Amino acid sequence: MRAAFGGLVLATALAADPAMAAPARTSAATSSTSSTARLSPVQLWGGMGYYNVGGGGSSGSDFGFNGGGSYAVPINVDFSALGFGNLGLAFGDVFTLPITAGGGIRFDHLGPVQLSALLGFTVAPIGNSVGTKPGLGFGVMGNYPLRGQLPSLPNLGLQAQFMYHVLADSLHIWTLNFGVTYDLPY
Numbered sequence: 012m013r014a015a016f017g018g019l020v021l022a023t024a025l026a027a028d029p030a031m032a033a034p035a036r037t038s039a040a041t042s043s044t045s046s047t048a049r050l051s052p053v054q055l056w057g058g059m060g061y062y063n064v065g066g067g068g069s070s071g072s073d074f075g076f077n078g079g080g081s082y083a084v085p086i087n088v089d090f091s092a093l094g095f096g097n098l099g100l101a102f103g104d105v106f107t108l109p110i111t112a113g114g115g116i117r118f119d120h121l122g123p124v125q126l127s128a129l130l131g132f133t134v135a136p137i138g139n140s141v142g143t144k145p146g147l148g149f150g151v152m153g154n155y156p157l158r159g160q161l162p163s164l165p166n167l168g169l170q171a172q173f174m175y176h177v178l179a180d181s182l183h184i185w186t187l188n189f190g191v192t193y194d195l196p197y
Contacts, residue, residue, distance in 0.1 A: 051194035052091075054154070055080045056170050058190015062101035062109075064137060066181045071104025071139075077172065077188040081127070083117050091117040095129060097148075097174070099186060106138030109176055109184055111148040125154040125168075133176045135184060146178035154192050168192040 055078075062073040079097035086092055093115050101107040113131015133148035152172040158165055170192045176184040 051166065052083045052085075052197060053080065053195040054083070054192055055195065056152075056154075056172070056190055056192040058170060058172070058188045060172075060186055060188030060190075062099065062103075062107055062184060062186045064101075064105045064107055064182065064184050066178075066183050073101035073103035073105060073107060075099055075101030075103075075107070075186070075188075077186070077190065081115075081117075086116075089118065089120050091119055093117050093127065095127075095131065097129075097131075099174075099188075101186075105141070107135060107184060108137075109133055109135040109148065109174075109186070111174070111176070113148070123155060125156070127152045127154070129174070133178065135176060135178055135182075137182070141182070144178040144180060144182050146176050146182075148174055148176040150174035150186075156192075156194070166194040166196060168194070 057076070057078040059074070059076050062075045064071050064073065077097065077099045079095060081093045081095035083091035083093040095113060095115060097111045099107065099109045111131045111133045113129060115127050115129040117125055117127040119125055128151055130149045133146045134143060135146065136143045150173050152170065154168045154170050156168040161167055168191065170190045172186070172188045174186045178184065
């Protein structure tokens with residue numbers, strides 16, 4: 012009788028063990044699966060916008076073009092560390108070519124958008140005999156993926172970017188750009 016009772020207790024304990032049970036479908040498991048499907052590590056962008064150069068006796072407002080790319084490494088389902096490169100070409104009052112490379116963090120699921128905080132080293136050739144100035148660039152970029160809205164281009168998105176470059180000799184450049192992003196499939 013004791014052996015039968017002991018066998019029954021052992022069988023009940025094994026059946027109740029969570030490791031032996033089938034995994035439960037929870038909202039966390041579902042969101043984890045869907046979020047990794049949304050993440051693309053390589054993102055390219057391009058657009059146009061406003062460039063303002065100021066300080067050090069040189070100032071001007073310029074129209075320009077912007078292009079760049081980033082590679083993201085997921086930290087968890089909501090955050091990614093990224094490395095980025097950005098190139099601007101502005102002309103108008105003062106020719107400017109800010110080139111920035113650095114790192115940042117991307118918040119992958121802030122509602123329907125992705126938001127990136129950027130920090131990098133800038134080298135900026137500036138016209139009007141100002142010369143090439145090194146400095147620090149920091150900014151923020153928002154991306155609204157158009158997934159499902161354009162079936163022929165599922166990796167396309169809309170982009171807005173603000174960058175502020177603090178340069179040598181008390182110069183600064185701030186930019187406001189709008190354009191498109193493209194997530195490279197992997």
